[in-house]
Amino acid sequence: MSLIAQNITGILNELNANTKLIAVTKTKPLEDLLEAYQSGFKRFGENKVQEMTDKYERLPKDIEWHMIGHLQSNKVKYIAPYVYLIHGVDSFKLLKEINKEAIKNKRVINCLLQIYIAQEETKFGLSKEEAYELLTSEAFGQLDHIKIIGLMGMASNCDDTEKIRQEFRGLKTLFDSFRALESKSISMKELSMGMSGDYHLAMQEGSTMVRIGSAIFGSR
Numbered sequence: 001m002s003l004i005a006q007n008i009t010g011i012l013n014e015l016n017a018n019t020k021l022i023a024v025t026k027t028k029p030l031e032d033l034l035e036a037y038q039s040g041f042k043r044f045g046e047n048k049v050q051e052m053t054d055k056y057e058r059l060p061k062d063i064e065w066h067m068i069g070h071l072q073s074n075k076v077k078y079i080a081p082y083v084y085l086i087h088g089v090d091s092f093k094l095l096k097e098i099n100k101e102a103i104k105n106k107r108v109i110n111c112l113l114q115i116y117i118a119q120e121e122t123k124f125g126l127s128k129e130e131a132y133e134l135l136t137s138e139a140f141g142q143l144d145h146i147k148i149i150g151l152m153g154m155a156s157n158c159d160d161t162e163k164i165r166q167e168f169r170g171l172k173t174l175f176d177s178f179r180a181l182e183s184k185s186i187s188m189k190e191l192s193m194g195m196s197g198d199y200h201l202a203m204q205e206g207s208t209m210v211r212i213g214s215a216i217f218g219s220r
């Protein structure tokens with residue numbers, strides 16, 4: 001078994017039954033993705049539209065492609081035909097554009113709202129209040145080709161496990177409270193939190209999707 005396949009198997013064995021693994025393949029060559037694919041793994045995450053689309057075109061079509069990075073409205077059209085889940089939705093403008101492109105492609109695109117949980121300047125995302133306002137707005141109610149199936153967040157990049165745990169816990173609490181908003185376009189099923197350095201903590205706090213790159217493919 002290849003090293004990549006071994007790493008994936010090792011992580012899968014650690015995950016709870018209700019936590020899915022997204023293998024984050026950004027910057028990694030096609031051969032690495034193929035190695036994972038040939039071991040039976042088909043769920044990949046990328047953070048750049050161009051790179052994800054290039055890889056999509058060159059690889060087998062039964063792969064689930066997860067857009068985990070910051071997405072610009074003008075690039076939605078490139079991924080709309082095939083993207084499986086967009087993790088980083090952080091504005092109504094972006095959601096409206098995703099809806100428009102989903103209509104063109106005659107599909108419903110599943111999305112997660114990215115929530116700002118870390119006390120760091122560099123992280124994208126909505127505040128909890130902004131997310132609530134978006135989900136309860138009249139304009140949101142009119143988008144019928146998108147579905148919000150959960151939330152995504154990134155904890156502070158630090159060694160303070162208690163702080164990271166609290167950030168994940170806060171996101172889980174919000175996720176649970178949003179279950180009350182269930183509608184045709186909202187169904188809180190997926191909580192995308194946890195990366196190579198903090199996925200054990202994330203899982204303990206209720207993550208259903210961990211996005212892991214370097215622990216599988218090595219450092220970038």
Ligand SMILES: *Cc1c(COP(=O)(O)O)cnc(C)c1O
Nearest residue numbers: 024047068195196211212213214
């Ligand atoms: C790169 C990236 C990851 C994976 O990070 P690792 O530390 O390599 O596991 C997860 N989520 C997002 C949004 C990323 O950009």
